[in-house]
Amino acid sequence: MAGLIKREDIDELRSRTRIDEVIGEFVTLKTAGIGSLKGLCPFHDEKTPSFTVRPQVGMYHCFGCGESGDVFTFLQKVEQLSFVEAVETLAGKAGMHLRYEDGKGPDREQASRRQRLLEMHEVAQRFFTQALESEAGQIGREFLTGRGFPAESSREFGIGFAPKSWDALTGHLHKAGFTDEEILAGGLASEGGRGIYDRFRGRVIWPIKDMTARTIGFGARRLYDDDKGPKYLNTPETALYHKNQVLYGLDLAKKSIAKTKRVVVVEGYTDVMAAHLTGVEQAVATCGTAFGAEHVKIIRRLLGDDPTGQVIFTFDGDAAGQKAALKAFEFENLFTAQTFVAVEPDGLDPCDLRMQKGDAALRELIDGCKPLFEFVITTAISRFDLDTVEGRISAVRAAAEVLTDIRDRNSLSHYYRFVAGRIGVDIDEVEGAVRTAARQPKQNRQTGDQPANRPGFRDGPPAAPAQNFRREPPPPPTAQSSAPAEAAPEQAGASAGEISDERSIEYVYEERPDVSNLSAPINPARLKTEKGALMVALQHPEAVNAKLFDSLSGKAFEHPGYRRIQDAIKQAGGLGAAGAVQSKWAERVLEASDEDLRPYVAQLLVTPLPVVEGDGINRFARGIVARLFDYDLERIAKELHSRLQRQDTADGAGQAALLGQLQTLEQHRARLKMLM
16 A cells, blocks of 8 residues: 555664664663663553563563553654654654655655644744844844843754744745644644734744654743733643643753753743753753643653652742742652752742852752752741740641651651751650641542553452562463363374484373363462563574474463463464564564463563573573473373373283383483473
């Protein structure tokens, strides 16, 4: 079909793209075993990192919510893109030219709505930046210079100017091929009785970018006295721009945040600029909204939930600033990092502080921050008259409500003394008030790690979420159409064989009905072996004896779910075919798996092997597959013993044949012990 990207180009792009680098744009990843990285899942709230990435196999999997896939799937989900958009986005970054079926590329008129909006915002940003350099933009340049931002700073942050015109931008966008509908959908224009007109007029413009530095909206500051609009005007909610999910300056700050484990939250665009220009490169700001839970998620993913990390809020010293601090405190319990507040005594915001007292003063303000708890406690106490008994009692109760939220119980004694000293009461009185407050249920207390219906290896959600990804999960689901344990007898047989130099093995017995009772609990050690064998076969097929693995009986995997994964490996061509497809091996197995089975295959693909680099993988592969093979030989040996007991004593030839098979089995088991 015309417009479809050629499969070989998709495969080539996948091999060129490092999934850890792409995901690293959104999530801070840390080493988690051989060839594995982990971080906080971008698809659900969690406090313990369970999102695992395996660059070698090009897969990710979250052991908390079950999301999994490859680099294209990740971009589709995190950026809300179609598959074609995800491929085209990565191809653009890699500088790769894509070929389409019948030689046709995507029809521009039918390009995705999101991609069109992104392109339109890039056009609009270039228009604004050029307008700032024009004669009409003189007023904008003077404003920026007056705030301490010379021309080079404006260019670094992509600042522009919206001409004082009703149709300067819309006319420019029309010429670039964008429709009224698209301009309105992007929030760049408003609609009146005479048609659409520019939303931003006569204002300094800041581009608001996502984490990957793509412009998704704008913030505009009033310049003219006759402008009756708000002082700051932002892009409205659009398909691209959601103000509660955006932090201004994050595209510039994310690398420094990940490196220093520090985030500095300021209140405005000029504050972000001032902080960055003084060396505080971790500064970000909310965009026309209060700090909220969605912002917490963004920051936590960047900090990687490092308990030594710091989140520093800066607020004005006035009543509005105190209100903002208390609002931020509502989400304090969602952070693993430590939270602080930096308030300038004279009420100066970071931009004004830099202008009046210099760069060093702003750096000192940030470095001299105080714990957010201390600030909130002080604010709570300040509401009461401490010269009266009633006032002191009320202040103690108010402070106790705050103290019950402190996660670090070791620091409580410090805060007991702090509160007692501020109010002028005994420490025992504070401790008693805290105990009383702790017994009272808090309404609507927020929790950061309670996603519903987390999928696991059970038919339904597990009883409790996994605390880390090394925990042994239950096995995968069985097919609804799986045969019951009392299956019909198999009539297959195999001739005798030996362990060759490659240590391969063939079955040497006539296989009879499986006597395993699958309704009974399966030995945990057996399950661990089955899981380990599948993990190494999926992750490192080159380390597994393909002939040995592919010769495993259909009864080798006692759990029906793992047996289904074995079947998927066979449908993908078996391990014997893995070397031919190499990097496509994981994809081949996933495609051969039923839809309900794919999350579990993905989990096996990314779970770290309990080995060290080098020969450790080969030794693990030999041992785990040999152990699984031995389990199956043991099962057959039990069946042969059962048949021997039932054998007619007069049938000497039959008994001899069974004894011969048992002897051969035991010889093979003895050889397998050498590999285990």
